[in-house]
Amino acid sequence: MLDINLIRQNPEKVKxxxxxxxxxxxxxxxxxxxxxxWRKLTKEIDDLRAEQNKFSDERKIEQATxxxxxxxxxxxxxxKLEQNRQNILEQxxxxxxxxxxxxxxxxxxxxxxxxxxxxxxxxxSKDHLELGKSLDLIDFETATKVSGSNxxxxxxxxxxLELALTNYAFDILTKEGFTPLITPDLARQKFYTGTGYLxxxxxxxxxxxxxxxxGLIATAxxxxxxxxxxxxxxxxxxxxxxxxxxxxxxxxxxxxGKYSKGLYRIHQFSKIEMYVYCSPEKSxxxxxxxxxxxxKIFQGLGIPYRVVEMCTGDLGAQAAKKYDLEAWxxxxxxxxxxxxxxxxxxxxxxxxxxxxxxxxxxxxxxxTLNGTAIAISRTIIAILENYQQKDGSVLVPKVLxxxxxxxxxG
RNA sequence: GGAAGGGUCGCAUAGUGGUCUAGUGCGAUUGCUUGGAAAGCAAUUAUGGGAGAAAUCCCAUCGCGAGUUCGAAUCUCGCCCCUUCCGCCA
Numbered sequence: 230m231l232d233i234n235l236i237r238q239n240p241e242k243v244k245x246x247x248x249x250x251x252x253x254x255x256x257x258x259x260x261x262x263x264x265x266x267w268r269k270l271t272k273e274i275d276d277l278r279a280e281q282n283k284f285s286d287e288r289k290i291e292q293a294t295x296x297x298x299x300x301x302x303x304x305x306x307x308x309k310l311e312q313n314r315q316n317i318l319e320q321x322x323x324x325x326x327x328x329x330x331x332x333x334x335x336x337x338x339x340x341x342x343x344x345x346x347x348x349x350x351x352x353x354s355k356d357h358l359e360l361g362k363s364l365d366l367i368d369f370e371t372a373t374k375v376s377g378s379n380x381x382x383x384x385x386x387x388x389x390l391e392l393a394l395t396n397y398a399f400d401i402l403t404k405e406g407f408t409p410l411i412t413p414d415l416a417r418q419k420f421y422t423g424t425g426y427l428x429x430x431x432x433x434x435x436x437x438x439x440x441x442x443x444g445l446i447a448t449a450x451x452x453x454x455x456x457x458x459x460x461x462x463x464x465x466x467x468x469x470x471x472x473x474x475x476x477x478x479x480x481x482x483x484x485x486g487k488y489s490k491g492l493y494r495i496h497q498f499s500k501i502e503m504y505v506y507c508s509p510e511k512s513x514x515x516x517x518x519x520x521x522x523x524x525k526i527f528q529g530l531g532i533p534y535r536v537v538e539m540c541t542g543d544l545g546a547q548a549a550k551k552y553d554l555e556a557w558x559x560x561x562x563x564x565x566x567x568x569x570x571x572x573x574x575x576x577x578x579x580x581x582x583x584x585x586x587x588x589x590x591x592x593x594x595x596x597t598l599n600g601t602a603i604a605i606s607r608t609i610i611a612i613l614e615n616y617q618q619k620d621g622s623v624l625v626p627k628v629l630x631x632x633x634x635x636x637x638x639g
Numbered sequence: 640g641g642a643a644g645g646g647u648c649g650c651a652u653a654g655u656g657g658u659c660u661a662g663u664g665c666g667a668u669u670g671c672u673u674g675g676a677a678a679g680c681a682a683u684u685a686u687g688g689g690a691g692a693a694a695u696c697c698c699a700u701c702g703c704g705a706g707u708u709c710g711a712a713u714c715u716c717g718c719c720c721c722u723u724c725c726g727c728c729a
Contacts, residue, residue: 271689275698282698285710286657293709417719442719461686584686592686 246324332540345533356560393632412452445478453504570600
């Protein structure tokens with residue numbers, strides 16, 4: 230949600246910002262028109278109420294009743310105005326930061342750097358599906374029978390690999406002062422909408438629990454953002470850094486093609502998400518910090534990756550700035566998204582009511598940032614495909630060996 | 640899942656239809672006092688919205704939402720949460 234005062238005072242800035250994100254700038258004019266009517270009517274009703282209160286206090290019941298009827302008539306109009314105004318407000322995406330490259334879609338994203346050496350195989354390499362099968366690590370067939378397509382059983386050493394990756398990431402993050410958490414895998418709807426995820430409708434990517442207000446979370450971002458909703462934090466406690474493990478559930482309706490196969494696009498996976506609450510002036514530095522932690526994790530794993538900065542058109546609604554890490558995936562012979570970190574400024578905080586009190590006593594909205602520490606399933610793809618050997622086995626990255634009693638899979 | 644009780648200002652508590660503009664205590668901040676502190680005394684002590692150049696004024700908020708009423712913290716209904724007991728279970 231954007232700051233109403235910003236829209237009122239600087240509509241041109243808002244228009245150009247949302248236009249860069251492929252949203253219709255006309256929404257701003259619509260909003261301002263509704264807002265002006267809303268203000269007029271609000272004033273009118275407030276004044277009437279003041280009058281009604283006065284008559285009530287003086288027990289002038291007849292006059293008070295008359296005003297009451299008047300207010301009731303106006304109030305239904307006000308409700309409509311308020312709702313329309315709110316609808317538009319919720320449609321407006323967060324504005325991109327000034328230094329974000331302008332672009333229409335993902336084709337205009339900017340590759341910032343490439344780190345690590347792509348492996349060169351002197352044998353016929355396999356993709357993770359073949360490796361998963363030959364090494365008995367992933368079972369899609371049985372999962373399809375039990376749960377449907379795009380589910381999987383992790384088996385044998387892949388299970389231990391998942392746990393090792395979890396421990397590895399938590400070790401790094403706790404050293405960095407993050408509070409480790411295992412979050413609920415279900416959350417109330419208001420936290421989906423608050424973080425900007427759509428719980429329903431044709432574009433919904435999330436599962437909803439029938440006859441309840443709950444849904445399966447698509448990311449721990451939802452449960453981590455909820456922690457301090459409707460709270461006023463103390464500036465001296467900022468930044469608050471959380472690392473939350475959760476299962477993530479995504480409908481992924483209509484995803485087909487070679488890039489969707491195997492573990493890449495599935496209905497359920499495990500992920501550790503970083504989430505930071507901070508003051509506005511610290512947010513850009515912390516965003517770079519989150520990116521550096523993501524790089525540290527994948528450098529440690531020895532997986533070649535590149536850093537991509539999203540252009541304005543590919544930021545999504547919540548983000549003001551966003552970087553992805555893409556790992557080299559030999560099985561597809563291409564890069565595949567493996568982490569994502571966003572500065573959502575005060576966009577989520579406004580919806581969720583997350584504020585903080587400065588030393589001088591003033592209260593303002595907190596900035597929030599999120600970043601993937603590790604998405605286990607895609608990381609397993611990258612490990613299997615990059616560490617495969619001629620004999621069909623897969624070496625375990627050095628940093629994981631201390632969590633496992635084997636150095637080689639197969 | 641069932642039954643009973645509860646949710647009030649940072650915390651603790653009072654408040655069962657109008658003087659609640661929410662009392663009291665604790666805590667916090669500021670001032671007075673002091674060599675300094677404590678104690679004491681005094682004042683302040685929320686959030687959102689609207690009008691205004693400002694001082695300031697007005698509206699809303701007692702878990703959330705709807706309703707009854709000229710008037711609701713107080714009455715009614717729905718929901719959420721907490722506590723205790725029962726059931727079920729890891």
